[in-house]
Amino acid sequence: MRSVSFVTAALAIPLAAASYCHPPKWTLGQTVKTTSGPVDGHAASVASKVSEYLGIPYAQPPVGSLRFQPPVRYNGSKHLDGKNFGFSCIPSNLTAFDAEYPQELIEEYGITDVGLELIRSINNPGIPVSEDCLTLNIWTKPQMGEKRKAVMVWLHGGTFISGSSAVPDYNGQFFADQEDIVLVTIDYRVSFFGFPGNPHGPRNLGLLDQRLAVEWVRDNIAGFGGNPSRITLFGESAGGASVDHHTHAFAFDPIIAAAIPMSGTVKGIAPRPAADAATALGCGDALTPHTEILTCMQSLPSQQIHATLRNVVDSPILMPYSPSIDEALVFSSPETRPIANIPMLVGNTDNESGLFRIFVPPIFPGNASREVAFWRGYNQAKFSCPAGARAARNAREGLPTWRYRWHGVFPNTQLGTRQPSGAYHYSEMATLFGTLDGGNTKEQEKVGRWLRGAWAAFARDPVRGLEKYGKGNGKGKGKGNRWPGFEEEGETLARIGFEGREVSFVRGDFYDAGC
Template identity: 65%
Template sequence: MRYLHLIIALAAPLVAASACRPPKWRVGQTVQTSSGAVEGHAASTASEVSEYLGIPYAQPPVRALRFQPPVRYNGKGKISGKSFGPACFPSNISAYDADFPQELIDVYGITEVGRRILATITNPGIPVSEDCLTLNVWTKPQTGEKRKPVMVYIHGGSFVSGSSAVPAYNGQFFADEEDVVLVTINYRLTFFGFPGNPHGHQNPGLLDQRMAVEWVRDNIASFGGDPKRITLFGESAGGASVDHYSFAWPHDPIVAGLISMSGTASGITPRPASLATSLWYNTTRALNCGDAHTPPSTQLTCMQSIPAPALLATLLNTISAPHSTPYSPTIDNHLVFTTPSHHPTAPLPLLIGTTDNESGLFRIFVPPQPHLTPHQETTFWHAQNQINFVCPAAARANRSAAEGIPTWRYRWHGVFPNTELARTPPSGAYHDSEVAVLFGTVDGSVVGEVEGQREVGGYMRGAWAAFAREPWGGLEGGGGWPRYVAGEETLVRLGWEGKPGASVVRGDFYDDGC
């Protein structure tokens, strides 16, 4: 093992590019887009950043457009840009208001910070609607490069919850500190995004993501972004979406780089078509829209006419079990494949990683099993880490590196008082614990930052932005991150001992059982 502080050299590029700034940029100025004229405003904290919220990129997927591929939104009117668009419908709205069970709070020693974190999983206070296909942009064109690298973030939520309006994903600090344009998107979730209709489109939610990327390609230059330097990144279901994207559009990816955080196409297992079909017909029967013997066009028309709340009432409640994904990408062998490793992927630089204890989040949703000893439970959850996250990430990184594609792999170890979830056992660096640190949006209202925490987040933002600035070598040339090789010291540990920089170990150091 060796320890080194790999500091990303950003100052020189920014100074060199200053001569290329736009002649004038007024914070929040109106920007002309294919969706219309979008009015902006100053971000809440980073007041030199222009924030544009709730921009429609696709027509409302309602009535005849429900369960269909997205249709591009073109508009000539004004868009206020003041508020996030509604979240896309989850599987069960009533679960949004459910309190986390007190008995599990007691059993696992869930902290006050942890209770706040758990509350955010179900997007409290965020409106929901079937008309939800919007995106958000943060930019600071008055400084730095004239055409900045662009980072498009896909949120997680097990494909059944989540929203670009979640406070953790606010992009103002990325745009303020790293000279990038940051974009977050909504996409259809649960049955609306992954309906399972055997005679229709299986994965509209993934097509939404693609259309959002197309919108960015066509419009981001007006916000100071470089359409040739778009990096697609996401966490959990978002990380899996990034991976699916690379297989779905191998020859026309649009984007220049991929960052997959705690999620791969094979780790967050896609649904077999048979399961998707079964869930589709379960719902059609419940809504009196027929079954497998009903003419497909008649059935679809019926399903498109059902009010959304009535449809939602028939779905499985998945919010209370975020590790279960009955509504998720479906194997159609067009966008989603039975064995992704047998299909080509976009030959793009890849940054991929996991947290040190992914199951630290999922474990607390499951009551302790009385027939298991503590050691057996620990062994079980470690195996879940390996099966669902670590080994799939290792396989994806190994494939990318073997094909000669620049590949970097990391593991998140950061544990801080204001991100602590549970104590019995300690949740450690659990699934999703790095996201708010990365975005600089950790809630410090209960427990403030500790020494070095802000620097850890700043270091990560610098690394992610260095990758976006030059995916083929920015991490390597800017700060010395080694390209990933399984048998060499190339796996970068982030947040190690709560310090900025990186501790580097063998690439396969954590790959037991793989």
């Protein structure tokens, strides 16, 4: 049990939350001094009271001698205009048909126009990419609410092969406008550039990028109205697994005060053994001196490296570009490793495979029951059971823990009609960030407000925030629907969006059959 430290935390957080003095003379988009240089902001495009700061470099460009190396902190003195997102990191393809989804699969699954747009957006179309991509973005409203706000740092998903902070679904202006938090999104190296699995050098560069970004936030966020001791790291899919990796890799110096892994855990999105990066790039073999290998890997044109990347779905290795075991950041037996002494909110969607299955033809053609059973087993093995195990471990160690399951199904998020996709992997993202572009139902609006309010309540007070959180109210004034801490046998698992309602509760292990 770790109850002593949480007595201190529980006392400290309300003191911080009680201060409502506003920064003196805060003007919209005012220049903020940072270790990267002074950054100019501007009013967000829709939430006009929110100050937006885009494309702030937190690390030196990982090119030349810094390619395939740990990130190096960026220090600068030149003015940054903060007007535009930085480049996205270089991705690899998910499938061979990323540019044009096959008509036969459209017909097989009854893919909707909304679904087709989402499928086509997975590889960040229209977002410029570069190796020089290690930047972050900030949305804040210091002129209102707390003086030292809780901070939420977002790690995007994308199977560790793609993703970007510039994806419209992740725009933080609405979250920062509606909840009293500072919202930060980051870019980190993905695909071979971020996770080379190189046995001759650093393997998990993308995780190190994320860590350096968190350090930057700790060192600079006070200037944007944030409290560096109240940072919550949250992410979905690969981003969720990354959050969980941080709780293991930096167990004794987490920096963050709380964690929200969504639809991704260390055990669910399991790491891989080291790969032979040198052979993949034609830079040598086991007999080649390591210095020669690195020189070769750093000298290749980025286009040539990109040409070696596999289409992930067609790869003989599941997730070929992802964290690999090095026993320093990523461990072969994470269940035996210490974890960070912080609260956690963890969960997944009701039908994660509703997204994944539409990228492949039916596995059991003509046998619908076997097809359903296969994907149900996939959901359990990769998401539900690992989320339950992670919640149970946190709770066993005396750490405040909450568990959820996303059930929201709405007309403007539906992927397919012939075989309904349900609450699929990623389906809650635009609802969480408030970025859905029209067509929202009244129920959807209510669920979105509740979801944002709950996540922000946890960030503001990871120890007591959700136990105080009431239906549709982020300040603990609502009646009923308080969210109790996780217990496997108690009614503690929050079903969010179930049957169109904000929240209802079932046993903590309700969805863990077969685990």
